[in-house]
Amino acid sequence: MLPFDAEQPTYEDLKLLAEVSQLLTVLDLDRVMQRVIQLTSEAVGAARASLILRDDSGIDWEHIFLARDLDPRQSVIDVSAVFDEGLAGWVVRHRQGAVVFDTLLDSRWRTLPDDDRTVRSALCVPFMHDSEVVAVLTLDHPEPHHFDEHDLRLVTIVVNQAAVVLRNAQLFNRVQSQQRQLEVVLHAIPDMLFVLDEDGRIILLNDAACRLLGRGELLPASRVVGASLRDYAGSDTALASVLDIVSRGARPSELWPFETRSEQTGRDYQVTMSTWEQPHERGGRFGYVIVMHDVTTLRDLHRFKDEVLKIVSHDLRSPLAQVITAFDLLRMDLPLDDGPEHVRECVTIIDEATARMNNLIEHLLAEGDSRIEIDPRELIVQLLNSLRHRAAQKRQRIESVLLLDEVPRLMVDPMLIREAMENYLTNAIKYTPDGGTITVRAYSQDKRFYFVVEDTGFGLQAEDLPNLFTPYYRSDREETRDIEGVGIGLSLVKRIVERHGGGVWAENREEGGSRFGLWLPL
Secondary structure, eight states, X not given: OOOGGGXXXXXXXXXXXXXXXXXXXXXOHHHHHHHHHHHHHHHHTOSEEEEEEOGGGXXXXXXXXXXXXXXXXXXXXXXXXXXXSHHHXXXXXXXXXXXXXXXXXXXXXXXOTTOOOOOOEEEEEEEXXXXXEEEEEEEEESSTTOOOHHHHHXXXXXXXXXXXXXXXXXXXXXXXXXXXXXXXHHHHSSSEEEEEETTSXXXXXXXXXXXXXXXXXXXXXXXXXXXXXXXXXXXOGGGHHHHHHHHHOOOTTOEEEEEEEOTTTOOEEEEEEEEEEETTSTTOEEEXXXXXXXXXXXXXXXXXXXXXXXXXXXHHHHHHHHHHHHHHHHHXXXXXXXXXXXXXXXXXXXXXXXXHHHHHHHHHHOOSOOOEEEOXXXXXXXXXXXXXXXXXXXXXXXXXXXXXXXXXXXXXXXXXXXXXXXXXXXXXXXXXXXXXEEEEEEEEETXXXXXXXXXXXXXXXXXXXXXXXXXXXXXXXXXXXXXXXXXXXXXXXXXXXXXXXXEEEEEEOTTXXXXXXXXXXX
């Protein structure tokens, strides 16, 4: 018999190949495999077709074949043992199809113990997936010499085409599964999530976002996807800042963190907005990802804390005024300013402490933003002058390296920034032994103002570094155990600096001691 590609194909051959080729666009594996078995069985007149599956193929056959009842002449069986011996085993080992013209004369044929059918001829073809045999299709007939080489080549072509469908459908199923998992996660998170294209049209959103657009009502996602977010601008004023950014346009990899408030619901949101892009598409494609986190409870707590602070600060005014008045009377009746040096030092400390406490109370009671333009050099010089007497009590030397000739004025809250700087300095004095040196450095670099305090003290333990700026954290080491403190100073420094858009850090010096720094944007 001539090779299949040299023979004139019959009408039935062409019809079979045409039907199989139509399956190349079908992504339903169950449907494809059942149809392939049916077509090949009918084309070669098989009495029965069996698809033998490999458990270790990496393919989710149970998902593919939900229904096991095929055509009465067909069945799907899972018999791993047949891959080790028999005709199927030979096909797997040689990775090619085979024909048994008479089962009584071919040693490759094995009859299963519970199979009472009469089989005299068989045809077996492997399904290949990623260069591995994942299944074997076996066709049989009760009469000998029912199948020939022409049937083998025809079925092999059909199965090779079906293998392409197998791979495509498996990849499609995997993508669908991942998409379903992503959708479940997105709809479960409480934050509002929007994915927009470059024109502000909604590509994807979760349930929380649907409720925001529906003013509390859960809008169907199918109704919202494809619409412009601007169409829902009236749903909530919290979207105004998002729409403003979209209207201005964006560049790839841009990021906008900001806070916004809803006038309709009184809710506060912390928003993170960024861009996504697909640069490989023609012309490039990009859009926006918006995550809105409800921080109303946190903001309410902050507002409550501020009110409590104002009440407490107001109540502190009266006793502080009495202390200042009593001290002024003492100065009038006693020559405190003309007394011994240690008395004059105490007078200076009381004056500075009461004035500072009074300023802090006024600051806490003040309304609105307290940020003003300041000269950082003046602030640092005042701070150093106020703390030199503390360092002198421990015979410590304070040095300053202020490279601030060209530094512009800072827009900060001077009271808070002084508190942060003073905390660094007082800690350096406390944790540096008598006779040590403390160095204060200030400079500008990369549009940032830096303030750094170095000391020759005990240094920092490696296990302490990640926790230094955590509230109430104190290092458990013998050298510093007796030093007073509750562990909130550095956490306050961090909060103050981050409130101004800056950052903090701490590290050990190679020469010994430690280095604490902060930076503020210029």
